[in-house]
Amino acid sequence: MKRKKRILSMLASFAFLTSALGSGMTVLAEENVNPAATTAQIATESIPDPVMQVTFDDGTATDVTGRGNNGTVYGNPEFVEGVSGQAVHLVNPEDAAGQPPVAAKQYIDFGSPEDLQFGEENFSITFWYKSERPSDRNHKEGAIVSNKNWNSGQNAGFNIGDMRQGINLNFNTDASLKRRETDRFAEAVDGKWHHIAATVDRNGSMVLYVDGEKPTQGSGFGSSKSAEIDITDRSGTIDALNFVVGADGKKELGVLDIYMDELTVYKAALTEEQVRELSGAETPPKDQPVLYVSFDDSDATDESGRGNNGTVMGTPEFPAGVKGNAIHLTNPEGVADSTTVLVKHFCNTLFDKYLTVTGLHWC
Structure with a gap:
């Protein structure tokens, strides 16, 4: 003292x-x-090498890391100008978007290769994202990236969701346990491009970043009210179904209307500084x-x-x-x-x- x-x-x-x-x-x-x-x-600390990176520049979901984790594109989505080169534009009609058990029309299925099986390991998923959506409560909630049966958020697996109140991250390892979920953040669903990162530290927290920062202006959904959630009490594998973009692991609950560019997966929990670097956000004084x-x-x-x-x-x-x-x-x-x-x-x-x-x- x-x-x-x-x-x-x-x-x-x-x-x-x-x-x-x-x-x-x-x-x-x-x-x-x-x-x-x-x-x-x-x-x-240097950013680790990704196990999958999809640029969408050639109008496909080819993994440019050379590791062969390619996705299969369904429904003939558009490939339009993105943040860097081309982006994929996924659209599902009202009667298919966010509707279990109706199959999604447009989505990308990456299957379940070893690199996308996370088990009890740390991992991170990053991408550029833009959402064209109504701002009312009639919005069809869809799965942006998922490996679970999202018909119940309590099911095992993870899900990055395009919710009525904004984007969020959902996680669980056992359907008998209460799900872990961040708040929902509307700043990412304003029709503009945003860098999204979901980092999962199995010995610590899962964090949802928007434009290199932990968002603070959430909707107050549920008990979380935060972009960072402790998951140390959720042991066991996170693997459930296929790794899918634009729908859940069952290829249902499709997104209504989103754009995605530069999808990247890491077998590590990225730090806040690394996420900020990837997003291109201005580096703070520290x-x-x-x-x-x-x-x-x-x-x-x-x-x-x-x-x-x-x-x-x-x-x-x-x-x-x-x-x-x-x-x-x-x-x-x-x-x-x-x-x-x-x-x-x-x-x-x-x-x-x-x-x-x-x-x-x-x-």
Whole structure:
């Protein structure tokens, strides 16, 4: 507790320094820090190789990974301009969409190859998605991606659904147990393209992402009210029926009207950072500096490219530092005490430098 108070006091004391270097700077003060550690990088873990990727660019559901997990397209759907190349446009008439036990008219069946059998392993499914649908409660709820008999959400398997209230993720391993289900998110069904990711960590949570983020404005459906649901109490295989796009594992409960592009499957639970990278969303400050000042040019120019340059007040020295130059800030007696601390900018790319600062008051 005492250490926490000291650090908070230090942060308050060098507020003048952050204003001098630019309002975008984020600073962490630490005691007894090894300067050699400043060269460390916090790298985003590389995205694993997919076990299936379908671009739809050639008007088929061919797996471009070379692993042979090709889908069979039923009902002659259109292949139209998508996010990248072509996309598939799946449409089912009112009397077939969302209607068990009526067979869907347009869907893609990938069967049950080993790569699409997840058992008790982690997995992730990502794709670009656009839904053309009515916004009223008469919308026909359909299965976007599924491997289960979705006539009951409690049945074993998973389902990404196009629901009345929006998109959601459903999961269960035993029909005798209560299903696990995220909230339903309308932001993904506004007639625009959205990147969707469903990640499943069998020792943790399943998460539904929209455009690289966990959505927060759900419909409040059921008890979940969240895009992240704990599934640690659901042991056993998730495998049930075939892996199907546009209908459930029984080829029923077809979607009313959706577009899909760049369908990809991983045998791993992607991290939030990896999902964000795949979606092309802007990387937040924790993954990319909003301010980087090396002091090598004897000024406080921001080298991140974001233009957060600082104005150096007084005439401090720029002596040799850990790498290149550092800045040495001093204040005379009567303005400051003699305490010396180390200041470190904490971000994805850490500062290569420490600022040797005298005159910061902390207690």
